[in-house]
Amino acid sequence: MSETVNVYAADAIVKEASPPPRNRVKIIVASIVGAIVIIAVALLAYFLTRNKSSASSVTGTGSPATQVNTTSTVGSSGTNSTTTTPVKKGKLLGYYGQNAIANGVDIMLGTNSRNTSTSNYQRPLAYYCQTGFYDTVNLAFLNIFGGGQNTFTITFASFNLTTPYGGHYTYNGDGKESNDDGVVQGYANIGADIKTCQALGVKIVLSLGGDKVSPYTFVAGDGLAYATLFYNMFLDGTSSVRPFGAGVILDGIEMDVEKNDDPAVWNPEMIALLTNLKKLSPKSQVAVVPQCFLGTTGQDQNVGDVIASAASSIDYLIIQYYNNPVCSYPYGFNYEIWTSLYSGPLIIGLAGDWTSAISGGFLDDNSLQTVYDLVKNDSQFTGFSVYDVSSSNPPAFAWSYLDYSNPPISHYSQTLRDVLDGQTIGVSSAALGTGPLRNTSIAMRCGGTWVEANSTCSNAICSDTSSANCGANQNCFQNLSPVC
Template identity: 50%
Template sequence: MGDHPIAAAPVAATTTAAAAATPAKAAALRSGRNKFIIIGVSAAVLITAASLIAYFATKGNKSQGASAGSPGSSTSPGTGSGSKPTGQKLFGYFGADAMANGVDILLGTLPPSTDSSTYQKDLAYYCNTGYFDTINLAFLNEFGGGDNHFRFTFGGFSIPNYVTSGTYIYTGGQTETNSPAVVSSYLNLGKDIKTCQANGVKVIVSLGGDKVSDYKFSPGDGKRYAQLFYDMFLEGTHPVRPFGPGVVLDGIELDIEKNPAYPGPSPWTPEMIDMINTLRALSPKTILAIVPQCYLKDLNYNGSDQNVGAVIPAVADKIDYLIVQYYNNPTCSYPFNFNYYEWTKLFKGKIVVGLAGDWTSAISGGFLEPGPLQAVYDEIKSDPQFYGFSVYDVSSSTPPALSKSPATYTNPPPTTYSKALKDVLSGVTVGSGFPSQAQLGITTDKQYSKRCGGTWVNANQTCSNKACTSNADCGKFEQCFDYMRNC
């Protein structure tokens, strides 16, 4: 759960297509049992009526600062867990090229696209849309081991904007060892970073990402890498600055999606705490964030995230917000027991709800079309901790990406999802909304629809009654949902 896939670039050294936000689609939910149709329709009518009454009763009662989430407004960094949102923001992930990751809403997982026309645009293009307040560079997905080395893997660089591969390797020395073409690509990306910042868009580097990438923490790495990243990406100085000597990023986020000691406590916890504390001491104004998965039901971790759950309370006063990942995590995502308010009890600061950019950006589900997006927003918009949405990723949620659905599969229109996210955060009604299934009392695994497939769309249409006994039922690179293994 919780992987973000990075699409393969033609020259990239590493492909993490199963990573970062392995994409998916979940259209309309069906019970699959005819004998419950009448009961379900009756319940839906009652709930819809109640929702309409609540909607019109509260219309116009937007959360504090909801309309202030425009590109260029600051995030008030460094204020820690006691701070309150000053406006709801839209965060976007750039670099993994989810638009070209190869997932099809009917056929499931396919090889990543090598068609350059499907690659993400340059960073400045997305910043210039006016949709995003913060862009997260995804991902610095290899580091650790005590030698200060690291790797960026950005899929599908926009040729000719960035010249060549999105893979950049730092070997830990004091000299540049990448080819001139790679160096040129990253310097061009650095120019775009400055363009974004000039337009008021924050640019943050995301550490980690998918659980299959080779990142780890050896003893001492927390402080060691905090100093290195401060010197190479923040206000420090270093002979090697990948984005250029004058480019200072706005922050760093920890997106750690694995625990090498599962089901025990993560041995990386002390190092992650040291990293956050050291970065905060080195740079009081730098934005620092943590990205946990939404799932909180693992009994081994007492209602916390298995990867960073112990880190968050230890550094709550040092970080600016959490981005809780509500995709590729079906049992805690809308409409299955959406658990935002459980997170507000674990962390008292700002919380960003992480969403997928389209059906194909979350292979295990979690994409919210305008109707459910409106429902989620209406449910949490007035909570003072709600800080906005993030989208994985900008390439799939922003034109020229296409928006495929069963109805438009053969001739899909350009996506409007980034606009819908920005609009809803500004108080614009983007859909009718409908209540979470959790409000119907659906709490056990067997009460969920028995669907299995590469994406929710395919599952809804072709295998809603298919028994699924293991992940292998869905194919080598597809995933059955955890709660379906015994269905």
């Protein structure tokens, strides 16, 4: 009963308030015009937002996700049509600190056979960050640590161009700065460059270990001790000693361990190092760099067990596909196997020049295009790393057997960036490089003449150091015999 009364009352109010017929028409017309204006504004805002979103998806940086580049073309009928081209923007990581362009490797004569000029040497860190090519730069290497001493040494190649950079920084474990003023200033200069890089959006990561001849080691207790020490001296912890200067906080630490002297001790300590770093600094990047070669156990012989046990604390792997002839393209490229060994992001580690890969593995444009086409659609593929930035950017030369006497300036990092951004930079032969390893095909070849072995398949087999085919300063290595 009350509902009926309310309805009648409301109807009476409406009727009582109704305007005369002529005014009512004006109100209706005004309402229609207002509605049209509102709809037009809404449509305009929608399309403006949509166009902005499309432009944003093309110009975004660093993401391995597939993006869309929309372009307008004129069809055969003369009308405009729109096509979409997927652009995959992968990560590019560069190694800095070892001045690889000055290592003296000659592509024809082997190691210690090429004279290098200081005019081509490594530039300051900021120089490379300002190229815009890199998402991350790895400082290489903190190569002396362990043994229960809580000490370490960072070893950068010696070079001195415009500012005092490089040299050795040693921490004696006593909580005090013990390096001379020149070293302290040199590392402070690098620290200033680190801040410049980070302001540009480039992450800076410290690389532990390096080649197997470096004197790093592990004893019981080193894992937790060094995780705490590195957290306080390089990451977001606190310490009275900060090698790169007060207020310089690195973005992460990677472990590039290429030997394992005592797995029963080393493995648990390496696991402890990684897991405790992640606990102490969850936002920091923690990475591992295995060699691409898979031993008799089907994993990296040095850090395979570490990767399996500490996977939840590892943000990504950089798989080194150079100086490993038996698993580098085109002789046994094994990326697909690695996707079953680790479920997270995978970076393919490449050499910056023939001379950077002492035992081979540099990819020219066609080989690089092939490798990219083999992995680009895999969800774990995240990008490339390059060793190193000194050999893959100007003023370095790009050494080649085609123009051996007059090499051009190197732009290899630009090439890597281009292919990751979806540009075609070579002719792909995607069927190559996927064959199984065959023990019967293993031969000994010369590192200095890897180019000719790849290009002509006619390089003489090196059986010993007296072979005249290898040059006076050869660097022989194991390699699958090429199939021409």
